[in-house]
Amino acid sequence: MLSEMLSMPFFLHALIGGLLVVVMLSFLSFFVVLRRISFIGVGISHSALGGVALGIVLGLNITLTATVFCAGIALLIGFISRRGYVREDAAIGITFSGTMALGITLIALSGSYTSSLFSYLFGSILSITRSDIYVIAIYSASIVTLLVVFFKQLLNVSFDEEVAMATGAPVGFLHNLLLVLIALAIVASIKLVGIVLVAALLVLPAATAYQIAQTYRKVLALSIILGIVSLVAGLVLSYGFDLPSGATIVLCACLIFFACFAVSPRRRGRRSNQGG
Amino acid sequence: MADIIVELDHIWVWRGENLALKDVSLAIRRGKFIGLMGPNGSGKTTFLKTIVGLIKPDRGKVIVTGPTAKAIGYVPQEEHTDPDFPVTVHDVVEMGLYGSLGMFPRIGSSEKQRIEKALVRVGMQDHSSRRIGELSGGEKQRVFIARAIVAEPRLLLLDEPTTGVDAGARDDFYRVLFGLIKDLSLTVVLASHDLEVVPGKVDEIICINQTVFVHGPPEEIADTDVFRRAYGCELEFMVHGRYPHRVIREHDHEEHDAE
Incomplete structure (x- = not known):
């Protein structure tokens, strides 16, 4: 069946685009999970709808408009939460519900409410084109390159922000950089898996790897491998059973998470500790 | 003065x-x-x-x-880090060098020697590949001291x-x-x-x-x-x-x- 699927251009595009996206999101999920900023990822991904809608209504390039909008929202969330003006979870909740409501209202005003909204919320990986792949490749290569370049500093800040700051690490810059990279990855991924599901892929690969791997190198490698496995399994199952591709990919990632959670040495270690 | x-x-x-x-x-x-x-x-x-x-x-x-x-080397109170964070003792001490190595730290042989020396000074050289979360409170504190002194x-x-x-x-x-x-x-x-x-x-x-x-x-x-x-x-x-x-x-x- 796989060779039959690979002979179809739309499936090949989906596979290539999907691989670029899952490698990028899995790498980011490593820091999202370690820094415990999953809710920030959810907030930025949902606020992307506002950026997409602005692009549609203003007749601008949707990807560029969403990129600028999401990066701005990411920096706003980072600024508000670090300054402590409002509690971080409240800042994210307010921002993402407000920008999502703005997006829905603008899309409704544009007259393409149902079809546009559904495709941006849940994605359509099987409809991506060669030019979409080029755009995704540029975003993915840029984001992965920046993560590699700043990897040690980001790891340092994620482990112990206070001591990193005391030794002169640019903690604020690194936090904002990570938020902006999350925003860019979300924009690049919307067409494939949609706004709702991209948030899941920003958390699940590393959260799963974290259950079974003991060192950060293994967590990172396993995150990327599990992301790819979820993608391929999801695409094959969605083709075989005529299911929505994005949702099937995320369901596969969830199933792998629960399987790893069941055999997790961390969970068993905690249970034996609780048992005395 | x-x-x-x-x-x-x-x-x-x-x-x-x-x-x-x-x-x-x-x-x-x-x-x-x-x-x-x-x-x-x-x-x-x-x-x-x-x-x-x-x-x-x-x-x-x-x-x-x-x-x-x-x-200045700084060792905060022990409980401020995530015990499940997937880093080894060696990784933690290495982080103590990043401040003195600039934005893009490269760990070469001389840095590895400094890390080893810092671990020896606190008596944790035999634990360098253990995950930080596996250590007792006292051992962890010694690793954090090694991180603080590695940059001299x-x-x-x-x-x-x-x-x-x-x-x-x-x-x-x-x-x-x-x-x-x-x-x-x-x-x-x-x-x-x-x-x-x-x-x-x-x-x-x-x-x-x-x-x-x-x-x-x-x-x-x-x-x-x-x-x-x-x-x-x-x-x-x-x-x-x-x-x-x-x-x-x-x-x-x-x-x-x-x-």
Whole structure:
């Protein structure tokens, strides 16, 4: 069946685009999970709808408009939460519900409410084109390159922000950089898996790897491998059973998470500790 | 003046609505082992964070003298890190070098030797590939000290390093610390509310509760009532170890109210 699927251009595009996206999101999920900023990822991904809608209504390039909008929202969330003006979870909740409501209202005003909204919320990986792949490749290569370049500093800040700051690490810059990279990855991924599901892929690969791997190198490698496995399994199952591709990919990632959670040495270690 | 390593000049710090440090002025001299003492909530952690630059004073200034700005190693309280974080002992000590290696740190053979040497100094060289979360509280504290000294600072700040460790681990900790002070000519400021042990170990005591009540050698301040005023309760005079010192005796909190 796989060779039959690979002979179809739309499936090949989906596979290539999907691989670029899952490698990028899995790498980011490593820091999202370690820094415990999953809710920030959810907030930025949902606020992307506002950026997409602005692009549609203003007749601008949707990807560029969403990129600028999401990066701005990411920096706003980072600024508000670090300054402590409002509690971080409240800042994210307010921002993402407000920008999502703005997006829905603008899309409704544009007259393409149902079809546009559904495709941006849940994605359509099987409809991506060669030019979409080029755009995704540029975003993915840029984001992965920046993560590699700043990897040690980001790891340092994620482990112990206070001591990193005391030794002169640019903690604020690194936090904002990570938020902006999350925003860019979300924009690049919307067409494939949609706004709702991209948030899941920003958390699940590393959260799963974290259950079974003991060192950060293994967590990172396993995150990327599990992301790819979820993608391929999801695409094959969605083709075989005529299911929505994005949702099937995320369901596969969830199933792998629960399987790893069941055999997790961390969970068993905690249970034996609780048992005395 | 030449032997002053850090000087605090009329420091005032507010934490929200609360005044944490009030007009603190003092000098920390090279080569001294200083005990920073005071009751819980007296501003010891704020004092250390202000020196290391994590807290900007609302008034006054901190002057770090010497050739490099990265002259201070800092070991915060143990419980502030995620025990499940997937890093090894070696990774943690390596992080201590990043500040001195710039934005894009490269770890070559000389850096690896420095990491190994730091681990040997704290007696953790056989644990370098263990995950940090697997260590006991005392072992973890020694790894954090290795991280703080790997960049070869002149001043080491320790925040409640022996809280939650047993007596054996505490003795090991002081043995390691005295070795570092001797071998590296380190200046050390150790924050603690442990009146039983610390005064017998240090060269100087800074006693604070928002403001500095006293700063001097333990033998000069042991028989004054400055601790009673700083802690706000009766303290008992004890003589064992290097110097006589005071401990809090069991007391009823109504004593505070009566004063």
